[in-house]
Amino acid sequence: xxxxxxxxxxxxxALLALSSACASEDGGVTDTGTLRWAMWSGxxxxxxxxxxxxxxxxxxxxxxxxxxxxxxxYWTKTAAQASTGQTACLIGxxxxxxxxxxxxxxxxxxxxxxxxxxxxxxxxxxxxSLRVGGDQLAVPxxxxxxxxxxxxxxxxxxxxxxxxxxxxxxxxxxAAKALTRDGRWGFAANPVIDxxxxxxxxxxxxxxxxxxxxxxxxxxxxxxxxxxYVDLIGKQRVAPPxxxxxxxxxxxxxxxxxxxxxxxxxPWQLVNVMDQADFEVGVAPLPAGKAGSRSQVAGSGFGxxxxxxxxxxxxxxxxxxxxxxxxxxxxxxGRAYPARTAQQDAWFSPELTAARPGLQAAISAxxxxxxxxxxxxxxxxxxxxxxxxxxxxxxxxxxxxxVQQQVN
Amino acid sequence: xxxxxxxxxxPRGDGRAALGFLAPSTAGFLLFTLIPLAGSVIxxxxxxxxxxxxxxxxxxxxxxxVTSPIFGRVxxxxxxxxxxxxxxxxxxxxxxxxxxxxxxRWRGLYRLLFFLPAVTPLISVALVWRxxxxxxxxxxETFRGLFGVAAPNVLGDTRWAMAAxxxxxxxxxxxxxxxxxxxxxxxxxxxxxxxxxIDGAGPLxxxxxxxxxxxxxxMFFAMIMTLITAFQVFVQPYVLTAGGPGAATExxxxxxxxxxxxxxxxGVAAAIGWILFMIIMTVTAVQFVGQKRWVHYDx
Amino acid sequence: MTAERSHRxxxxxxxxxxxxxxxxxxxxxxxxxxxxxxxxxxxxxSASPIGSEVRWSNFAEAWNYLPFAKFLLNTFTxxxxxxxxxxxxxxxxxxxxxxxxxxxxxxxxLVYLATLMLPQEVTVVPMFILMQQLGWVDSYTALVxxxxxxxxxxxxxxxxxxxxxxxxxxxxxxxxxxxxxILFQVILPVARPAVAVLAVFTFITYWNSFLWPLIxxxxxxxxxxxxxxxxxxxxxxxxxxxxxxxxxxxxxxxVLLVILLQRHLVRGIALSGLGxx
Numbered sequence: 001x002x003x004x005x006x007x008x009x010x011x012x013x014a015l016l017a018l019s020s021a022c023a024s025e026d027g028g029v030t031d032t033g034t035l036r037w038a039m040w041s042g043x044x045x046x047x048x049x050x051x052x053x054x055x056x057x058x059x060x061x062x063x064x065x066x067x068x069x070x071x072x073x074y075w076t077k078t079a080a081q082a083s084t085g086q087t088a089c090l091i092g093x094x095x096x097x098x099x100x101x102x103x104x105x106x107x108x109x110x111x112x113x114x115x116x117x118x119x120x121x122x123x124x125x126x127x128x129s130l131r132v133g134g135d136q137l138a139v140p141x142x143x144x145x146x147x148x149x150x151x152x153x154x155x156x157x158x159x160x161x162x163x164x165x166x167x168x169x170x171x172x173x174x175a176a177k178a179l180t181r182d183g184r185w186g187f188a189a190n191p192v193i194d195x196x197x198x199x200x201x202x203x204x205x206x207x208x209x210x211x212x213x214x215x216x217x218x219x220x221x222x223x224x225x226x227x228x229y230v231d232l233i234g235k236q237r238v239a240p241p242x243x244x245x246x247x248x249x250x251x252x253x254x255x256x257x258x259x260x261x262x263x264x265x266x267p268w269q270l271v272n273v274m275d276q277a278d279f280e281v282g283v284a285p286l287p288a289g290k291a292g293s294r295s296q297v298a299g300s301g302f303g304x305x306x307x308x309x310x311x312x313x314x315x316x317x318x319x320x321x322x323x324x325x326x327x328x329x330x331x332x333x334g335r336a337y338p339a340r341t342a343q344q345d346a347w348f349s350p351e352l353t354a355a356r357p358g359l360q361a362a363i364s365a366x367x368x369x370x371x372x373x374x375x376x377x378x379x380x381x382x383x384x385x386x387x388x389x390x391x392x393x394x395x396x397x398x399x400x401x402x403v404q405q406q407v408n
Numbered sequence: 409x410x411x412x413x414x415x416x417x418x419p420r421g422d423g424r425a426a427l428g429f430l431a432p433s434t435a436g437f438l439l440f441t442l443i444p445l446a447g448s449v450i451x452x453x454x455x456x457x458x459x460x461x462x463x464x465x466x467x468x469x470x471x472x473x474v475t476s477p478i479f480g481r482v483x484x485x486x487x488x489x490x491x492x493x494x495x496x497x498x499x500x501x502x503x504x505x506x507x508x509x510x511x512x513r514w515r516g517l518y519r520l521l522f523f524l525p526a527v528t529p530l531i532s533v534a535l536v537w538r539x540x541x542x543x544x545x546x547x548x549e550t551f552r553g554l555f556g557v558a559a560p561n562v563l564g565d566t567r568w569a570m571a572a573x574x575x576x577x578x579x580x581x582x583x584x585x586x587x588x589x590x591x592x593x594x595x596x597x598x599x600x601x602x603x604x605x606i607d608g609a610g611p612l613x614x615x616x617x618x619x620x621x622x623x624x625x626x627m628f629f630a631m632i633m634t635l636i637t638a639f640q641v642f643v644q645p646y647v648l649t650a651g652g653p654g655a656a657t658e659x660x661x662x663x664x665x666x667x668x669x670x671x672x673x674x675g676v677a678a679a680i681g682w683i684l685f686m687i688i689m690t691v692t693a694v695q696f697v698g699q700k701r702w703v704h705y706d707x
Numbered sequence: 708m709t710a711e712r713s714h715r716x717x718x719x720x721x722x723x724x725x726x727x728x729x730x731x732x733x734x735x736x737x738x739x740x741x742x743x744x745x746x747x748x749x750x751x752x753s754a755s756p757i758g759s760e761v762r763w764s765n766f767a768e769a770w771n772y773l774p775f776a777k778f779l780l781n782t783f784t785x786x787x788x789x790x791x792x793x794x795x796x797x798x799x800x801x802x803x804x805x806x807x808x809x810x811x812x813x814x815x816x817l818v819y820l821a822t823l824m825l826p827q828e829v830t831v832v833p834m835f836i837l838m839q840q841l842g843w844v845d846s847y848t849a850l851v852x853x854x855x856x857x858x859x860x861x862x863x864x865x866x867x868x869x870x871x872x873x874x875x876x877x878x879x880x881x882x883x884x885x886x887x888x889i890l891f892q893v894i895l896p897v898a899r900p901a902v903a904v905l906a907v908f909t910f911i912t913y914w915n916s917f918l919w920p921l922i923x924x925x926x927x928x929x930x931x932x933x934x935x936x937x938x939x940x941x942x943x944x945x946x947x948x949x950x951x952x953x954x955x956x957x958x959x960x961x962v963l964l965v966i967l968l969q970r971h972l973v974r975g976i977a978l979s980g981l982g983x984x
């Protein structure tokens with residue numbers, strides 16, 4: 001009987017020890033005084049870059065502990081951590097998704113000058129896109145317009161002229177057609193809202209997301225764009241039928257695997273593509289439609305959480321990880337096209353010099369991307385319910401109406 | 409099941425020793441099963457966001473769910489999955505178990521290989537199948553090679569996606585039941601088989617009137633467990649189709665995950681959990697009532 | 708004579724047919740390995756299992772792309788600790804239910820039984836909130852403990868212990884052995900097959916668990932193997948050759964376990980009534 005009692009006592013002690021071992025709300029600071037820093041990352045290489053950037057903050061006197069998840073999970077995980085009082089001190093944020101977590105972020109306007117951060121050093125469009133309700137919530141590190149990324153090797157193989165600044169939608173359609181053969185396709189048309197908006201801007205001059213973040217998917221211009229986009233698969237047959245997938249960037253996956261020759265995404269993808277693909281990658285602005293060659297600029301930055309226990313240290317760290325040295329480092333690693341204008345040239349490493357005209361043309365023709373509080377929902381609904389529409393099983397206008405109802 | 413084996417406890421006894429032996433298990437059981445179970449009833453009656461204030465809403469979470477068209481579709485999807493998956497699983501696992509138990513060499517090896525997917529992480533399995541089903545994947549290329557046309561776009565077509573999910577799930581899931589049936593077959597005394605043989609019964613007849621009844625307890629057990637796990641299907645649609653195309657493969661648990669942990673509406677998620685539990689309990693109860701007709705426990 | 712011969716040829720036909728079924732059945736695994744060895748741009752668009760080169764380096768690349776060794780270590784830690792706790796607590800509780808007399812035994816056991824079929828999803832939300840309250844979000848503790856006290860293990864081992872003859876114990880008692888010693892020195896050796904089955908299936912369940920880690924782990928450093936595969940999947944650009952290599956790696960431990968224990972598998976299942984999971 002004695003051993004029995006001993007066991008039960010031991011079990012109780014163990015349970016109590018476990019439950020008391022928890023420090024529930026730490027204000028984003030670890031026991032050793034290190035500030036926690038939350039960021040998304042897609043690979044070890046990317047994480048390594050962030051760690052090196054984090055070391056810059058350590059040089060300035062604030063040690064950072066980096067936590068990463070994939071971009072896809074980052075937004076839900078950040079909310080989950082906030083609910084347990086575990087929000088990190090420094091938080092990565094993408095311009096299109098600022099409204100999602102704006103309640104977690106501390107307005108920075110009063111502190112920027114003290115930290116030596118000057119808005120004039122940054123590209124104005126990305127600087128502005130990190131403002132919500134008149135407050136600057138984050139300092140940008142990178143930005144870029146949506147561009148056409150293409151498999152230049154495939155173009156050459158089939159003798160198709162390479163896209164260059166000034167090309168038109170007719171050129172695009174002809175190229176896509178010529179590139180579609182032997183079970184491979186010209187273009188990847190996926191139900192991803194980020195990828196449709198630039199087409200809508202170029203073809204019709206309409207943005208489905210209005211000035212104040214109001215979503216209007218049923219306006220005639222956007223409906224017409226969607227019809228054209230869907231027809232790339234069903235009528236023109238230059239893009240493969242799409243599938244239901246949890247892949248966040250099916251277009252990039254298709255490009256890397258060689259199954260499609262062109263896709264629309266941001267320059268931040270270029271390095272991943274070059275790293276993973278066995279062909280030469282090219283960059284071109286969106287082809288010009290009725291409304292010209294237009295694109296939208298999105299980017300990312302870092303903010304400080306409202307719950308951070310040591311905002312002064314966080315501010316110093318923020319200045320370091322968004323500072324000129326950090327920007328240069330990110331650019332040289334190819335992780336980001338810097339938001340700091342003075343460091344942008346560092347991005348065009350020898351392999352990327354070919355991308356320069358395409359990217360610069362795209363930047364000059366781009367407008368800041370508009371965000372909406374419901375952007376995440378819109379994105380998810382588009383991906384999930386857009387699949388049968390893209391494949392011609394469901395009607396475009398019915399789809400847009402039903403999504404419209406759910407996002408406003 | 410075997411409540412009859414519990415003896416009436418006598419007041420005199422080993423109370424203190426029992427306390428010691430039970431403490432670790434029961435403490436954990438209380439903290440991690442009973443308290444959360446009670447908690448989930450309470451949570452399901454709240455609007456419980458992950459950030460911000462929670463608010464008592466009574467049965468609103470349930471009524472909202474029941475009246476929403478998406479949720480109706482989700483329940484229907486789950487039921488369709490269960491209705492097709494469970495019989496397919498049982499037929500395949502029983503068929504293979506019986507086949508292997510005939511005079512086949514290296515039985516252990518066959519069983520082991522057929523069992524492999526059951527112990528492979530589901531996510532790995534779902535990934536391979538996604539690769540197979542993708543345009544330009546093995547299925548598509550085989551179609552092109554054999555018939556000169558592309559295979560149906562399985563994961564992009566609302567008519568095919570559920571079928572793909574079921575095929576993959578059966579491939580992955582029948583291994584356990586196959587082993588359960590193998591064990592059941594091994595337990596049939598040779599004397600009975602021989603008796604039937606001497607009576608001149610043919611193989612089919614022997615299967616129907618000897619093997620099947622003798623296996624019925626295993627079948628009952630396998631059916632209950634398979635039903636329960638089938639209602640809980642999550643990883644397959646999460647990885648293979650993300651619930652799409654449209655809502656074609658959105659199942660109850662996937663919906664629970666989305667509502668609770670992507671949209672952070674924990675009250676609604678708890679309510680979905682309870683609805684799932686009630687469905688499972690009802691179906692299981694019906695099975696237990698119905699078993700008397702076909703399950704033979706006498707040997 | 709002819710009957711016997713036809714019987715024999717029938718057996719050969721049956722064996723050949725079964726082998727064909729098996730080979731078709733194994734195609735997804737074969738394709739997994741084949742893809743894992745292909746160059747990235749040859750993953751799609753060909754039904755040929757062999758690419759232009761056989762790239763063993765894909766495995767090394769997959770291993771390094773994400774901290775896969777870390778994921779394996781995490782999963783291993785969680786699965787081993789979980790399995791030990793499940794076996795130990797189940798063993799103790801099962802002994803109490805099978806052998807000790809105390810007030811409320813029937814009622815308590817009934818409560819255990821009633822939750823036997825409780826799906827994890829019913830308690831997943833309160834469990835998440837409980838973890839928040841305890842501050843266990845993002846910890847090994849949260850990965851292990853919540854699912855380490857299931858009624859199942861207790862039920863399984865109790866059923867087995869009931870079939871162990873009491874005489875074995877009586878002899879030890881006369882020698883003056885205490886309860887704990889009896890359990891570990893007399894009952895455990897006899898019950899080893901049942902405990903082994905419980906251990907194997909608990910290990911596999913922990914190893915393959917996906918929903919709970921997905922919910923409770925925010926920090927990549929704590930990710931388990933299935934979660935790591937999901938990370939792999941959701942990051943920029945699907946690299947199917949690496950995904951397949953990683954998938955192949957992920958199944959090694961459980962497959963090894965099953966191969967090692969294959970002799971006991973059918974017997975263990977027969978004796979435990981485990982299945983359908």
